[in-house]
Amino acid sequence: MAVILNGTDSPYWDEAVQGLRHGKLVVFPTETVYGLGANALLPEAVGRIFLAKGRPADNPLIVHGAALDILIPLVSGFPECAAKLAERFWPGPLTIILKASPAVDKTVTGGLSTVALRIPSHPAALKILGDSGIPVAAPSANLSGKPSPTCLAHVVEDLEEKVDYIIDGGRCRIGLESTVVDLSGTVPVVLRPGGISREELEAVCGPVGMGGHRPDRFPKAPGMKYRHYAPDADLIVIESQEDTAGILAREAAKWMAKGKKVGALVYDETDCAADIVKKLGSKARPETAARRLFAYLREMDSRGVDIILVEGIPPEGIGLAIMNRLQKAAGKGRTR
Ligand code: TXA
Numbered sequence: 001m002a003v004i005l006n007g008t009d010s011p012y013w014d015e016a017v018q019g020l021r022h023g024k025l026v027v028f029p030t031e032t033v034y035g036l037g038a039n040a041l042l043p044e045a046v047g048r049i050f051l052a053k054g055r056p057a058d059n060p061l062i063v064h065g066a067a068l069d070i071l072i073p074l075v076s077g078f079p080e081c082a083a084k085l086a087e088r089f090w091p092g093p094l095t096i097i098l099k100a101s102p103a104v105d106k107t108v109t110g111g112l113s114t115v116a117l118r119i120p121s122h123p124a125a126l127k128i129l130g131d132s133g134i135p136v137a138a139p140s141a142n143l144s145g146k147p148s149p150t151c152l153a154h155v156v157e158d159l160e161e162k163v164d165y166i167i168d169g170g171r172c173r174i175g176l177e178s179t180v181v182d183l184s185g186t187v188p189v190v191l192r193p194g195g196i197s198r199e200e201l202e203a204v205c206g207p208v209g210m211g212g213h214r215p216d217r218f219p220k221a222p223g224m225k226y227r228h229y230a231p232d233a234d235l236i237v238i239e240s241q242e243d244t245a246g247i248l249a250r251e252a253a254k255w256m257a258k259g260k261k262v263g264a265l266v267y268d269e270t271d272c273a274a275d276i277v278k279k280l281g282s283k284a285r286p287e288t289a290a291r292r293l294f295a296y297l298r299e300m301d302s303r304g305v306d307i308i309l310v311e312g313i314p315p316e317g318i319g320l321a322i323m324n325r326l327q328k329a330a331g332k333g334r335t336r
């Protein structure tokens, strides 16, 4: 049973810091989603992350640090492009992949020769990382395959029995995982879209490729091959088009006529008759939908919905990240 810390003033803070240093599992909030952390320098502790989540061993972890000097020893070189991106976007929702140094154990990288790095910006994340003074391997703090957790209740639901400490940091500001950019090849490639767009990256370091769109040509984040972010209910995404509202209404009516309990996630501008309707916010502010999405998917499951219909959004900016997670949750692009 985990000890729950209500923020950085908790009387258990020092115990959690020492625990993390010495191999305990500590869940901490970040600005994207909650992370399930272990000392990246202790392979046995890192191994416990995979057990707790039920995560396949070939899916590598992101290593988090409070500052560059913690992360630099983990890479065999820090190219100019990495330095520029770090300067512009860290602390923040960007993960950078570089060639790993011998200091990184293969439990962290899933056997790859590269390692993923991030300095998150949530104050509680920076404090636990800073106070422990170590690199911390941390995937999202959900059971493998489930939507990532964006508040304490989600973490408790999935992992309370399996971790040692959980730090409550409130609701995550962004709500979707970080943008992952691979800098280990000749051209930077986005492997997972997130809050920082390709255009923002290109403004700092020149042309950037998109991994997800050309699976035949570009490498992928190993984790992207698994079904992900998935609620128990079947999820159907209605891609943004002229008559989205009409299509949603007909789909909802069809499934309800078959006796299914239907949940709909739609934008404020759209009306939809379903058993449960949740509003994702205005289409003009997709960041709101990003922040709410994973919580709503979990809520639909807890309310026993059979089919979740989700209104799509144009795949631009954070909209691309939203559509990417929805397609994964619907099981598209799955190779196993
Ligand atoms: O926002 C986030 O990134 C959150 C917070 C906790 O930082 N973390 C997160 O971790 O989403 P995770 O493990 O759920 O997703 C990491 C993704 C996976 O798809 C994984 O395959 C990919 O990054 N990845 C990690 N290391 C990699 C590497 N060396 N090469 C390619 N992909 C890698």
Ligand code: MG
Pocket (backbone or CB within 6 Å): 139, 140, 148
């Ligand atoms: Mg994850």
